């Protein structure tokens with residue numbers, strides 16, 4: 336099993352869940368010195384460097400290694416949160432090419448995005464853009480306060496989105512995850528759409 340563990344930007348961003356996983360797995364891998372510095376007091380990790388021009392090869396080799404060790408628990412630690420612009424994404428793609436049913440779990444972390452917003456007192460109440468400087472087509476939509484998921488799905492389909500997830504009451508009584516959008520949902524729902 337492969338974990339992608341978000342470790343935030345500094346030691347104080349480490350979550351209880353991240354620490355728990357880092358302590359319990361068979362091996363911890365970090366993609367460089369920054370991540371090493373954040374977790375070194377919890378556990379000595381193995382450093383795998385993704386050097387410019389060589390990173391594709393390194394990702395491929397690591398994916399092959401992990402594919403052959405899926406009976407073990409391996410944690411790959413990412414600066415910030417693994418879902419944002421991370422090497423872990425490439426690693427997951429490569430691993431799934433080799434082993435489509437590989438068990439993978441992502442532990443969210445405090446991202447540079449939420450940290451920068453906190454430090455600048457920037458609030459989001461409507462829409463926000465998260466992008467690299469090429470401002471390419473929006474690949475993900477995250478919609479909060481979804482009460483009519485079917486209606487939202489229809490609007491997003493018109494914009495080219497094709498895959499929908501509704502996460503209702505996460506970690507609460509009545510928790511439910513949907514891939515087929517229901518007509519109605521609780522106020523405590525997040526809809527994630529992909530192209």
Ligand SMILES: C[S@@+](CC[C@H](N)C(=O)[O-])C[C@H]1O[C@@H](n2cnc3c(N)ncnc32)[C@H](O)[C@@H]1O
Pocket residue numbers: 344413414415416417418419420421422445446447448
């Ligand atoms: C490869 S992405 C990793 C993003 C990371 N997964 C996250 O959730 O924040 C690297 C980019 O994250 C941002 N970043 C990461 N750490 C940062 C820090 N300590 N200060 C400012 N920006 C940072 C910068 O925009 C940087 O170019």
